[in-house]
Amino acid sequence: LVSRENHESRTVVRVGGVPIGGDNMTLIAGPCAVETPEQTLAAAQMAKAAGASVLRGGAYKPRTSPYAFQGLGESGCKILADVRAETGLPIVTEVVDAADVDLVAGYADMLQIGTRNMQNFALLQAAGEAGVPVLLKRGMNATIEEWLMAAEYIAQRGNLDIVLCERGIRTFEKATRNTLDISAVPVAQGLSHLPVIADPSHSGGKRELVLPLSRAAVAAGADGVIVDVHPAPETALCDGPQALSGSDITELAEMATNLPAMV
Ligand code: PEP
Numbered sequence: 001l002v003s004r005e006n007h008e009s010r011t012v013v014r015v016g017g018v019p020i021g022g023d024n025m026t027l028i029a030g031p032c033a034v035e036t037p038e039q040t041l042a043a044a045q046m047a048k049a050a051g052a053s054v055l056r057g058g059a060y061k062p063r064t065s066p067y068a069f070q071g072l073g074e075s076g077c078k079i080l081a082d083v084r085a086e087t088g089l090p091i092v093t094e095v096v097d098a099a100d101v102d103l104v105a106g107y108a109d110m111l112q113i114g115t116r117n118m119q120n121f122a123l124l125q126a127a128g129e130a131g132v133p134v135l136l137k138r139g140m141n142a143t144i145e146e147w148l149m150a151a152e153y154i155a156q157r158g159n160l161d162i163v164l165c166e167r168g169i170r171t172f173e174k175a176t177r178n179t180l181d182i183s184a185v186p187v188a189q190g191l192s193h194l195p196v197i198a199d200p201s202h203s204g205g206k207r208e209l210v211l212p213l214s215r216a217a218v219a220a221g222a223d224g225v226i227v228d229v230h231p232a233p234e235t236a237l238c239d240g241p242q243a244l245s246g247s248d249i250t251e252l253a254e255m256a257t258n259l260p261a262m263v
Contacts, residue, residue: 001155007193013133013161016090016109018053020163021195025256026224030056033238034076042231044087046246051253055089056226060096062116069237077107092135098126105130115140115167118150128157137165140178144187164188164196168203177205180213185220197224201242214252218259
């Protein structure tokens with residue numbers, strides 16, 4: 001179902017009316033985690049002012065350490081819905097448990113399935129039945145074929161509104177959190193009709209890498225990028241070192257608008 005075979009044209013996925021795929025370059029931005037209404041609104045306003053058209057933000061956070069901030073859960077989803085009402089930006093937020101899919105889908109315009117859950121098959125199937133688009137991140141240890149098979153689990157349940165997100169894979173390199181696999185962008189686009197975006201924030205793990213990695217992803221033909229922004233990264237409860245400031249996100253948005261015409 002997700003293979004390029006038997007699909008004449010590339011799929012354009014609409015998230016609250018915002019297109020991802022086709023000739024569009026979609027910028028998705030927002031805080032790594034929803035912390036407070038004020039922080040989420042400020043991040044959304046930064047994202048919107050720069051030109052982002054979709055707001056990201058985690059309410060259910062899959063953290064490596066059980067002692068790290070785990071997210072606000074449903075109250076975080078409510079904050080996101082309030083910020084959508086205020087800014088008009090559709091929202092994408094992660095769901096980590098099949099049992100929560102309907103609840104999260106009741107608030108979100110798009111469900112995110114993160115790298116750690118790419119092969120959580122019950123979650124993929126539930127997301128496939130939720131009636132909203134799905135952003136499927138590549139597992140950090142997954143091959144492209146495994147990633148596309150994970151997408152197939154969602155599609156098999158009747159949902160072809162899937163956006164693939166390359167977010168870095170585990171390699172021997174320690175200078176970055178993960179290695180953004182730029183080649184995955186054209187390879188996945190060659191094998192599948194689904195849009196492919198990149199997450200330079202969670203792959204690089206460092207603010208100074210986000211712009212160069214975004215440039216690389218856009219130059220490689222990505223249909224969009226998803227990045228973390230925070231009004232006060234130094235106080236962020238999650239992944240502050242990779243969060244962009246207002247001027248950083250503006251520079252990135254200008255690049256994402258202009259570079260595709262040059263490559
Ligand atoms: C995220 O986008 O908030 C996230 C945790 O990403 P990943 O699953 O790629 O680590």
